[in-house]
Amino acid sequence: MENFVVSARKYRPSTFASVVGQEHITTTLKNAIKTGQLAQAFLFCGPRGVGKTTCARILAKTINCTNPTDDMEACNECESCRSFNDMASMNIFELDAASNNSVDDIRALVEQVQVPPQTGKYKIYIIDEVHMLSQSAFNAFLKTLEEPPSYAKFILATTERHKVIATILSRCQVYEFKRIQDIDIVNYLKHIAEQEHVTYEDAALKLIARKAEGGMRDALSTFDQLVSFTRGNLTEKACAENLSMIDTDCYFELMDAFQRKDVAKVMLKYDEMANRGINNQQFLTGLTEYIRNLIVSLDASMHLLLGANEETNKRYMTQAQQCGLPTLLWYLNLASDADFRYKEAGNKRLFVEVTLMKLAAG
Numbered sequence: 473m474e475n476f477v478v479s480a481r482k483y484r485p486s487t488f489a490s491v492v493g494q495e496h497i498t499t500t501l502k503n504a505i506k507t508g509q510l511a512q513a514f515l516f517c518g519p520r521g522v523g524k525t526t527c528a529r530i531l532a533k534t535i536n537c538t539n540p541t542d543d544m545e546a547c548n549e550c551e552s553c554r555s556f557n558d559m560a561s562m563n564i565f566e567l568d569a570a571s572n573n574s575v576d577d578i579r580a581l582v583e584q585v586q587v588p589p590q591t592g593k594y595k596i597y598i599i600d601e602v603h604m605l606s607q608s609a610f611n612a613f614l615k616t617l618e619e620p621p622s623y624a625k626f627i628l629a630t631t632e633r634h635k636v637i638a639t640i641l642s643r644c645q646v647y648e649f650k651r652i653q654d655i656d657i658v659n660y661l662k663h664i665a666e667q668e669h670v671t672y673e674d675a676a677l678k679l680i681a682r683k684a685e686g687g688m689r690d691a692l693s694t695f696d697q698l699v700s701f702t703r704g705n706l707t708e709k710a711c712a713e714n715l716s717m718i719d720t721d722c723y724f725e726l727m728d729a730f731q732r733k734d735v736a737k738v739m740l741k742y743d744e745m746a747n748r749g750i751n752n753q754q755f756l757t758g759l760t761e762y763i764r765n766l767i768v769s770l771d772a773s774m775h776l777l778l779g780a781n782e783e784t785n786k787r788y789m790t791q792a793q794q795c796g797l798p799t800l801l802w803y804l805n806l807a808s809d810a811d812f813r814y815k816e817a818g819n820k821r822l823f824v825e826v827t828l829m830k831l832a833a834g
Contacts, residue, residue: 480692483664485526486557487545488534492660492688493652494523500647501531502544510535511645513617513626515602517633518649521689525600527649528627532556532564532596535625552592563592570601575608582616585624594625602628603635610637617643651686654678660688661695665706670699675708675720675784683715716749720784723762727791730803730831738832742825752824756811763804766792770800799834806831 485491488498497516504510514531516524530546533556537546546553555561567581581597589595599605605613617626617640628644630636658677665672680698684691694715702710712719722745729737745755768774769788792800810827817823 478693479664479668479696480689483660483667483692485523486530486548488527488530489543489545491523491527491530493656494527494649497523497527497647497649501527505531505535505540505544510625512620512624513644514628515633515636515641515644515646516627516629516649517636517646518631519651519687520631521684521687521691522649522652523688524629524631524649525598528598528600528629529564531627532598532625536561536563536592536594536596538592563589563594564596564598566598566600568600569604573605573609575606575612578605578609578612582612585616585620588621588623594623596625596627598627598629600629601631602640603630603632607637610640614639614643652688653686654681657681657684657686657688657691661691664692664695668699668704670704670706672706673708676706676711679708679711679715679717679719683717713748716751718745718750718755718758720762723759724787724791726759726828727762727766727795730834731794733832733834735829735832738828739825742828746821752820753811753814756807756814756824756827760804760807760811763800763807766795767797767800767804770797803831 488502491498514528516528518524533553534540534544534546536552536556538550538552539547541547546556548554548557552561552563556564565581565584567577585595585597587595616624620626626644628636628640633641633646658674658681661677661680662672664670665677676698680691680694683694698706698711698714701714708719709721711717712722722741726738726741729741746752765788768777769785769792772789795803806827810823814820814823
C-alpha cells in the first residue's frame with residue numbers, strides 16, 4: 473500500500489508566494505532579504521497552524537540560496553537549496569523547545585553557534601515553541617542572541633508571546649502572524665481538492681474553514697478526515713454530520729418555522745441537532761450569522777458579502793423578502809443577545825430552547 477502523506481505536509485508551502493494569508497509577513501521578509509537588512513534574530517508569533525514554522529523554513533532556505541530569483545525566492549537548484557529540500561542541510565538547524573527546554577540544551581546550541589559554516593553564508597537556528605524554554609535556558613541564551621557571530625541567524629516561533637521574557641523580545645524583530653481568513657482557506661482547499669481529484673460542494677469547504685477558526689493546519693487535517701469519511705465526495709450535509717456542525721439547510725428550516733410560529737417544529741428540529749452533538753455556542757453564533765446573511769441578501773449589490781453560490785443567494789433573498797427587514801432586525805437583536813449571554817446561563821440547553829421559543833413566538 474502506498475504510504476499516505478497528510479495534506480498539511482504534502483502541500484506545505486515551499487516559497488513565500490505560496491504562503492496563504494500572511495502577505496504582510498512575506499512581503500516584509502522578502503524586502504529585508506533584497507536590501508540586505510536582515511535582523512540577527514526574528515520572533516514569529518501567532519495562533520497555531522498559520523504558517524510560523526513554514527515561513528521560518530522558507531526564510532532560512534532563501535537567505536542561504538546562492539542564486540535567488542528577482543522576487544527573492546529560493547532557486548531550488550543550488551547546492552544549498554537541494555540539501556535543504558533533501559533535509560540534509562548542514563547550516564539550518566531546528567530545535568523543538570517543547571522537548572529541549574533545559575539550560576544544557578541551550579548551552580549545547582550556544583557552543584555549536586561558535587563554529588562557522590563550512591559552506592554557505594549563514595548558520596540558521598529555528599527554535600519552535602520558544603516560550604517553553606526554562607528561565608535558566610532563556611538567561612543562557614541572552615548573550616548569544618544579543619551579540620551572535622555575523623554568520624548566525626535565529627528564528628524563534630511561539631504561540632504564546634506573553635510567555636517570552638521581555639529581554640528576549642527586545643533582541644528580536646517581532647512578526648505577528650494573523651488568523652487566516654475563511655475565504656483564503658476555502659480557496660486553498662479547492663486547489664488541493666482538484667489536485668487530489670476530490671469532488672466538493674463550496675458549502676462543505678466553508679464548514680471546514682469555519683471549524684478551523686483561522687488555522688490552515690487544522691483545516692487540512694479536517695479536510696483529510698472528511699475525504700476519508702465521504703470517500704472523496706465532500707457534501708455539506710455529510711461534513712456537517714461528521715463535524716457535529718449545522719448546515720445551512722437547518723437554519724433555513726428553522727427560519728421557515730419561525731415565520732409560521734411553529735414552536736413544536738422549532739423544538740423538534742433543535743432536539744434533532746442536539747442529539748447529533750452540536751455545540752450550543754456555535755449554534756447561536758451560526759444563527760446570528762445566518763440572520764445577518766438574510767439582511768445582507770435584501771440588497772443585490774451586497775450579495776458578494778454572502779460568499780455563497782447563486783442558488784443559495786436566491787434562497788436567502790426569497791426568505792429575507794418573506795420576513796421583511798423589521799422582523800429580521802428583531803430576530804438579529806434577540807439571537808445576538810442570546811449569543812452574548814450564553815456563557816452566563818446555568819442550564820445551557822434550556823437557555824437555547826427559551827431563545828428559540830421567543831423567536832418562534834414572534
